[in-house]
Amino acid sequence: MQTETIAAELCEFLHERILAPGVAVTPETPLEDIGVDSFALMELILFVERRYGLVLPPEALVPEHLASVAALSHYCAAHLPVDD
Numbered sequence: 904m905q906t907e908t909i910a911a912e913l914c915e916f917l918h919e920r921i922l923a924p925g926v927a928v929t930p931e932t933p934l935e936d937i938g939v940d941s942f943a944l945m946e947l948i949l950f951v952e953r954r955y956g957l958v959l960p961p962e963a964l965v966p967e968h969l970a971s972v973a974a975l976s977h978y979c980a981a982h983l984p985v986d987d
Contacts, residue, residue, distance in 0.1 A: 904955070904983055910976040916950050917972070930973035944969060951975070957983055 910930040917928050921943045928937055934944070948959055957979055968978040 904980060906973075906976045906980040909955070909979050910972050912954065913947065913951070913972045913976060917947065920950075921946060928972065930976065931971055933971055934969065947975070951979060955979055955983060 914928050914930060917937075917939070918926075921939065922928060922937060926937050939947070948964070952958055959978075963978060963982075968974055
């Protein structure tokens, strides 16, 4: 799965389930800047795990992977199995 596809799905999830109405999110938007707190971040991680079947180990839950949708998307794309 491509990074752009994952990013689009994560932005949609944030928009529909986490963010207040009218709050815009792009893949590059720092999640902290739009009010994504630790609880919302856990919801996003659980969405990733359910949607992509990808378990994020504790060592993956670092600021460089969770700073933005783009960062999380890159991590996910790099760790998903390659389709044959």
